[in-house]
Every structure is written in C-alpha cells, then in structure tokens.
Amino acid sequence: MESGAEYGENAVSLSIRHSAECFPNRSQSTMCGIVAYIGHREAAPILLEGLKRLEYRGYDSAGVAVLDEGRDSAEALDLVKSVGRVRVLEEAIEQHGGLSGSIGIAHTRWATHGGVTQANAHPHRDDVSLGHGIAIIHNGIIENYQSLRTWLTEKGHVFESETDTEVLVHLIGELYDGDLEHAVQNALREVEGAYAIAVICRREPGVMVVARKGSPLLVGVGSDEYVVASDQSAIVAHTNQAFTLDDYTVAKLTRDSFRTSTVDDVEISAKVHKLEVEIEQIELGDYEHYMLKEIFEQPRALRTCIQGRIDHRAGQVRLGGVNDFGRELARAKRMIFVGQGTALNAAMIGEYLMEDLAKIPTDVEFASEFRYRNPIVEEGSVVVAISQSGETADTLAAVEEARQKGAMGLGVVNVVGSTISRETDAGVYLRVGPEIGVASTKAFVGQVMVNALLATFIGRRRFLSQEQVNTLLEEMSAIPDKIERVLEQSESIRDATARFIGRENWLFLGRGVNYPVAMEGALKLKEISYIHAEGMPAAEMKHGPIALIDDGMPVVFIATRNSQYDKVVSNIEEVRSRGGHVIAVATEGDHEISRLCEAVFHVPDVIEPLQPLVSVIPLQLLAYHAAVLRGKDVDKPRNLAKSVTVE
Ligand code: G6P
DSSP states (O other): OOOOOOTTTTOOSOOOOOGGGSSOOOTTOOOOEEEEEESSSOHHHHHHHHHHHTGGGOOSEEEEEEEOTTSOGGGSEEEEEEESOHHHHHHHHHHHTOOOOSEEEEEEEOOSSSOSOTTTSSOEESOTTTOOOEEEEEEEEETTHHHHHHHHHHTTOOOSSSOHHHHHHHHHHHHOSSOHHHHHHHHHHHOOEEEEEEEEETTSTTOEEEEEEBSOOEEEEOSSOEEEESSGGGTTTTOSEEEEOOTTEEEEEETTEEEEEETTOOEEOOOOEEOSOOGGGGSOTTOSOHHHHHHHTHHHHHHHHHTTTEETTTTEEOOTTTGGGHHHHHTOSEEEEEEOHHHHHHHHHHHHHIIIIIOOOEEEEEHHHHTTSOOOOOTTEEEEEEESSSOOHHHHHHHHHHHHTTOEEEEEESSTTOHHHHSSSEEEEOOOOOOOSSSOOHHHHHHHHHHHHHHHHHHHTTTOOHHHHHHHHHHHHHHHHHHHHHHTTHHHHHHHHHHTTTOOEEEEEEOGGGHHHHHHHHHHHHHHHOOEEEEEEGGGGGGTGGGGOOTTOEEEEEEOSSTTHHHHHHHHHHHHTTTOEEEEEEETTOOGGGGGOSEEEEEOOOOGGGTHHHHHHHHHHHHHHHHHHTTOOTTSOTTOOSSOOOO
16 A cells, blocks of 8 residues: 545646535435446446445445447336345346446435335436436435426426436436537536436437536546446446546546536536555455454554654654644644544544644534534634545534634545545545445544644644654554554454353443543444444443443443553442453553453553554454354444435
8 A cells, every 4th residue: 555645636627616505405415326337348247346346335225227329229228226235136137138238327325315115216217208218326415306396297297206316317308409418517507406427318329427516426537438436446446547526517428538517518627546546455355344354454554544644753743735734723722523423433532632732622523413503613713524434414514614614624534535625624634545344443543543643743833842742653653563463362352252242231431532442342333233332431430321230231441551540440340349241451461450350452552642543453353253243244234324425
C-alpha cells in the first residue's frame, strides 16, 4: 500500500455549485449499490460480479437490465429482478434463459420507503405502452416525485411501482425525442432531491447516460469500455482509471468516448485519476471473513496512515490536507466532533485527545441529534466529521448545519472523494484502505490515529513542548508493532470467548480514554453476534446496571495501566463480589489482575492517550470469534448496512 491522497487533491476539474441546493434533504434517500457497463464484453457477468462486490453495502433486492443490439428492437431490452441476495438474482437470470448484450445496468436496493418487492426493485422502465424502452437504476430520492407523478398520470402514464425512481424514468421517457442525453438533462432540471443514475435506451443501443447529485458515483474508464459504480470496489477488477462526477453533472458514454456536461448542457471536462485501491485489497485472500482480514490488516493500515505524516527528524506532524489551516485551527475556540456508530466512538476519543493534547474545549455529538437541535455554534468553532464512508447522511447534515452557522468543517474520512470530503473545508484521509466488513475495525483505529495526529498538530501550535511531541511521535510510530503482538493472541481470545458464548447479556466497562473503547467493544459484539451488550463508563455501573449483575453475567473491563487503573480495579472487585464473570484487557506484565479475572487479554504498554489503539484489538477479536462460534454471517449481519445514507 502506498501512502495515499491528501484532501483537496481529488476534486474534479470543474466544481459546479448551486449553493442553495448543495445539501439537498437526503433524509429519504435510498441506500443502494449501482453498477453499469458499456463495452464489448458480455455485460451480465460483469454486472453480477459488481453487485457481489457491493453486497457489503447492505441490500434486500436486486435487478439487472441488459440491452442486446442484435435483437429485434422491441425485445432488445431485457430485465430480471428478484427479492433477496444476488445469488437469488443469478438463479432468476438462469431460469430466464440468461441475459445477453454488452450494455447493461444493475442495482441492489435497501428498502426504506416502499416494501421489499420485485416491483419496487430496480431497474425501472418507462411506460410500457407509451415508452421508448428506457431503463434506469437510481440511488437517491426524488423529493417532488408526487407532483411529477400526477402530471405524468394526466398524460396517460401508468405506473407499476410506488417508487420515485419509476417516476423519473417515465419523465425521461416523456421528454425523449431521440436524444437520451438531452432527455436526461431536461428531466433532471425538473427534479428536486438526490440522485446517482445510469440510463439506457433500446433506441440508442450504443449509449449510456449517467448523472449525479448528492449520491456517490464513479465512472471507471477501460479500453473501449466503461464500468460505472457507487464505489471503486466494483470497478478495480476492470480498470484503475476513473473519474468522479460532480453534483449536477451528466456523462454520456459510448464505447469509445465520453462527454461530460452540466444538466444545462454546458460541456465540462472531467479529470481521469488513478484509483487508490488495488484489487488485492478487496479480495478475501486466505481469510474466512473480511472482518478478520481487516482486523489483521490494522498494523499495515496504520503504517500507511502515519507514513509521511510523522517527521521524526523535524519533530513534527505533517498533514497535507490541513497544513494551510494550522493557524486557524490553533485559534479554534471550540471543536465539535460529530459521527455515528463506530465513528462516534472514535469521535469520543477525539474529544479526550483534543482536550488533553491541544487544550481546546471539545464536545462530541451524535450527528443525528446535533443537526436537529438548532445547536449553538459560536464563532471560532470547528466541526470535525468522522466517517469511514464519507457518505453518512446525518454526519453530512451535521457538518452542513455547523458550517451554515459559521464553523469551519474538517473531515476525517476514509473514502477519497466521498461527499463529506468534498463538502468540508479541509481534512485528513485515514488511508487505511477499503473497509468491506460491515463491522468497522481498521477504520476505527485509523480514525483514532488521525485524531491523535490532529491533536498533536494543533497542540504543538498551542501548549505542547517539543519534548512532549517527540514522545507522542515515537509512541504513535510504535503502535503498529504493538498491535501485531495483540493479534498473536487471537486463538486464546477465541478459547476464552467460547467459555462465555452461551451468555446473552454482556457489559463493557472502561474509564477515561477507555470508556469509548468499552462502547466500541459492546457495539462490535451486538452488531455481528446479536448478543445484547452495553458499554458504559465503569463508574456508571453503580447507578443502575449493577442490578443486572448476577452469577453468570460476563463483564469486560478495559483495565490498562493508566491514571484510573486503581479505580477500575475497585470496580472489578464490585462485580466479582456479585458473582459476575470478569474478563479484562490489561497491560502486559500485570499479573495481579489475573487473580481477579476469569480471562485476561494482555496488550503492550502505551502512553495513556493512545491506549485505545491497542485496547480495542482484543475486543474486536472477541466479537469476531463470538459471531463465528454462534454461526453468524460475520460480513453480512442482519439489518445492517455499511453506509447509512438515510437518517
Ligand atoms: C453504519 C456502519 C457502522 C459505521 C456507521 C457510520 O452504521 O454499519 O460500522 O460506524 O454506519 O459510518 P461512517 O461511514 O460514517 O463511518
């Protein structure tokens, strides 16, 4: 893995902003995966393989449409949809007698509005009797679809589904006059909302039109072929060259050329760039699950994350994406960290780091709560959005809320070119590589590491001495090797987990910087093994949860040697005396704690602010092994999506 892009580097050449509409209401946008192909090869296998690569995003139905130029025009557009996994769709295609043609579109849908039905699954077609044989796949929401539907119904259109997407394709059909590109542009000028779409038409079999506003879309550029997808994982098997569409732009693709324009048909240029991801990074390799692969990738991912950013000789942190903002950040009066899920737990650690190292008053907020609270954002505030995907709807809206009120927006994001990275003033990429497992692991340690780098970067411009910075840099650089030592214990962690696998309720407790680690440990366990687990500050236990502790409840303590160690040990005694089974994460060499616990996972000694980077590792492994021992589908946990683009 090479060290990757810096914030600001990946913007396409022309950025079109309709400022008032930059953040459409994404509240109802659907969370989908889209793949499209135009070229000289059979489309169906490429589309299905692409859909499988996007399975990790979460979905409940899927569909494919393929254009066969060799067939009689009326039957040239063929379409198969099904409820359930992509393999169900594959079977449906087989029963259908296959799909032939070298241009096609495919989709995985995660239902939010409108049931999980075959009719609601994409692709959708324009009106069967009035239409021109146009098919569409769409990720997003057309907010004014009701009024458009009424207008189209008056014109004689008959709809087969309840979806906004079908309204959009009927609108395109209504405006079609022999030029698909213009029909799409004209239709998009009429719609409000968010979209990433790919459209094909049997009357123009060598053309595909794609467009984007507010939902992710990437166009992979091959040799006389294009692969379009929601993210790069569905593209890299075919090409490592791609361009991103900016909001309000449309691309017309033929097999050997492309033209990009605005929805007002002003021609613009698109910059083709090299994708950051290599195919090996998204392959499972010898691992049984992506989650395990990503847990074991953490040392390497963090080496890439810090590479070129820690300068031991100069005793400095260098962060390309924020270097120009050093003074502004050092003068910040308040930092507000926002995120959801695992990113929120990393944000909580960010709060500790920012207050401890940079001495800036910091709050951490669920993005979903912050955005609707009419929050007070004073001058000099910096909002820090933590997000693996860079697409989480609530996090995006929280940043926008704070920026509207004058805050500077900073992104701590993994996916290069994602919406949050484009809608913030500056930021730092995690550079941990693509994360496929729904349960976030390497992104979490990347987020914590970047928070530590940021806090050191700002802290040095405020109160940190050179000596303190040198210590931090040394400790940060040593983390990858230390994580490797923890990973060696995977087998023994599995054996210990097996002893408690029948228990349905678990507590995770920690103090200080390890309290968010307790939260993260509980989240990991419930996400993939469906065991009920709660994380909380260890001191909070006495205010209620202690009533739950009886003979048999596993209680996991994060009890590494630090300023609060003695207090944590007292809490362990309290649990023991009530019959709870104590499992601890403790510092190497701490043998005394073993006499109080039924299982101890040791982690190397690390300075207190960085302890989460090692103390979380045994908890990730515990959750992983618990899920496997319970026979759960680790990489596709029920009801969860990797990227939550709905609120
Ligand atoms: C989903 C994922 C979580 C993730 C959260 C925030 O719930 O399942 O693993 O932590 O979204 O996602 P983000 O991409 O913003 O980090």
